[in-house]
Amino acid sequence: MLVRGGLLRGLPQACRSRRGVAAGQGGQHHRLVQRTLDAVGEEMSRKPYIREISKTRWFLRQPRYMRYMAREVTCIFIFAYTFLLIVALARLSQGPDAFQEFLNALRSPLGVLFNLAVLIAAVYHSMSWFNVTPQAMPIQQGEEFVPGSIIVGAHYGAWAVISLIILFLGV
Template sequence: MSNRKPYVRQMKRTWWKDHPFYRFYMVREATVLPLILFTLFLTVGLGALVKGPEAWNTWLEFMANPVVIAINIVALAGSLFHAQTFFSMMPQVMPIRIKGKLLDKKIVVLSQWATVAFISLIVLIVV
């Protein structure tokens, strides 16, 4: 047996800040934080709806708070950013072939955004 210690490379907590790819990845993954708050707000609103009109009105007043509105706007921006990065990766992850030809990446991404717009329009009409 040897008494030598193996080399252990030092790793700072902020190692990812030095690399643009990892910095972008961390920002993308951080978009989940305001979405968690948004989901909690909606869950509390659902509970308030079940409890009755007084609880519902209290929740509506809470949702009108400027801080909550700002959190919801950040959550919307984060979800759109997350969707954009996901949609842009889609043609590379799952290439679509029609009659042996690879479908153009722009068509795949634009069709996904068109689907999102269509479903959003349906939801706006129904609700």
């Protein structure tokens, strides 16, 4: 059966060694030859599917995106406070009277509210980055990775120690 080609008769010769090209094997069978289509030369009428994505509210779809955008918005408060520190240095360079006016402005209700908003934004920003740290900075010790809870705990511990040092130095 194999010798006469009974079993392998339907296979293209390209699958076997030293014989023809598979693309030209179907020319002898009229049913295998493709016909020309009627629409040859004409444009296709089907439009490609374009998924509608909102350019302004894409982050409202998932809570994970909302947390991401909240963390990114906190950068605006950090920038504003950095600018406030630069203004404080400029007022300090202008003399003690100008710096005292600046400090009085910070003690006003609007100044206290601004500092409170910046503190909340800075705490949220720090906490969200500490929680992302194990994915952003995996630490490998030998063949295994350090658990994420240890990395996050080390960051919170360092934050608490540094905050206490600053608190005691400021008193």
